[in-house]
Amino acid sequence: MKTIRSEKRERFIRDGYCLFENILEPEMVARLRSCSDEILAQQEKEHFERQRTTGSMVLIDWEMAYQHAVLAELIAHPKMLSALAELGFTEPKFGHGRIISKPPHSPPLFWHEDGRFWDDPVSYTWRPIQCFLMYYLTDTTAENGCLRVIPGSHRKRHPLHDQASPRHTDELRAYANPENIAFQQAEGEIDVPVQAGDLVMGYGALFHAAHANRSDERRTALTMWYYPEFVNLPERTQATIEYLEAGNCVTTTLPGDPQTLMEPLRIVYEGSAEPIEQQWTPGPALK
Numbered sequence: 418m419k420t421i422r423s424e425k426r427e428r429f430i431r432d433g434y435c436l437f438e439n440i441l442e443p444e445m446v447a448r449l450r451s452c453s454d455e456i457l458a459q460q461e462k463e464h465f466e467r468q469r470t471t472g473s474m475v476l477i478d479w480e481m482a483y484q485h486a487v488l489a490e491l492i493a494h495p496k497m498l499s500a501l502a503e504l505g506f507t508e509p510k511f512g513h514g515r516i517i518s519k520p521p522h523s524p525p526l527f528w529h530e531d532g533r534f535w536d537d538p539v540s541y542t543w544r545p546i547q548c549f550l551m552y553y554l555t556d557t558t559a560e561n562g563c564l565r566v567i568p569g570s571h572r573k574r575h576p577l578h579d580q581a582s583p584r585h586t587d588e589l590r591a592y593a594n595p596e597n598i599a600f601q602q603a604e605g606e607i608d609v610p611v612q613a614g615d616l617v618m619g620y621g622a623l624f625h626a627a628h629a630n631r632s633d634e635r636r637t638a639l640t641m642w643y644y645p646e647f648v649n650l651p652e653r654t655q656a657t658i659e660y661l662e663a664g665n666c667v668t669t670t671l672p673g674d675p676q677t678l679m680e681p682l683r684i685v686y687e688g689s690a691e692p693i694e695q696q697w698t699p700g701p702a703l704k
């Protein structure tokens with residue numbers, strides 16, 4: 418008989434995403450909201466003008482997490498680590514994150530997948546390389562810009578693989594052409610509405626988008642990028658990840674809590690394998 422754990426893992430591997438309810442306590446959500454509001458208030462006006470469809474795209478690197486204890490607590494949150502362990506990922510590594518905050522009455526986010534490892538044979542297997550862990554700091558619905566996903570698109574070719582831009586272009590970021598295919602309804606799409614404090618985890622290569630925010634309130638998401646299987650990946654994949662994330666990870670360790678909690682999540686590769694070139698477009702092996 419299958420255990421609940423293996424069913425959840427099978428569904429994650431098949432659909433490419435998974436929802437964990439109630440991971441963050443309301444108090445933690447409130448602290449994250451005030452931290453992200455403070456960081457957003459420090460951004461230049463042009464930042465928001467360039468990022469109309471995401472709303473914002475502020476990098477959360479290790480340095481920032483060292484300055485804001487609540488981010489360090491989020492990165493190493495015990496309930497998140499248990500959720501990953503439930504899927505069989507017991508030694509995840511953290512790369513970086515983004516504050517993605519849609520202001521009231523802002524446009525939809527375009528369809529995209531964030532896979533950039535398509536020249537790596539691992540991308541064509543069940544094994545995730547990079548996964549997003551998204552936390553929404555308000556409840557989300559189709560009205561205020563909830564997440565949309567195309568289940569299974571991380572492993573199976575979808576028309577968007579050949580029709581949508583594999584990169585985030587300035588035109589897409591600025592919503593310059595609402596007629597672009599990336600802003601339309603897509604075959605097989607579903608909404609993923611959540612409660613504040615839930616966690617949505619998905620393969621980086623899964624097609625996802627977000628509805629327009631038609632409400633009067635800001636909708637902030639924190640997208641945190643992890644490598645859940647890092648220790649089990651081939652050396653060349655580990656070398657690639659280490660190379661790509663090096664700029665986001667400070668090398669000094671701070672003695673104080675809660676930043677020391679982040680140490681086990683540090684990406685470390687000390688071998689001599691050559692990194693693989695980034696590739697944003699899937700090859701013919703994606704059927």
Ligand SMILES: O=C(O)CCC(=O)C(=O)O
Pocket residue numbers: 471515517526531549562563564625626627638640
């Ligand atoms: O804003 C959202 O709901 C999704 C954010 C997103 O697509 C991303 O971080 O890659």
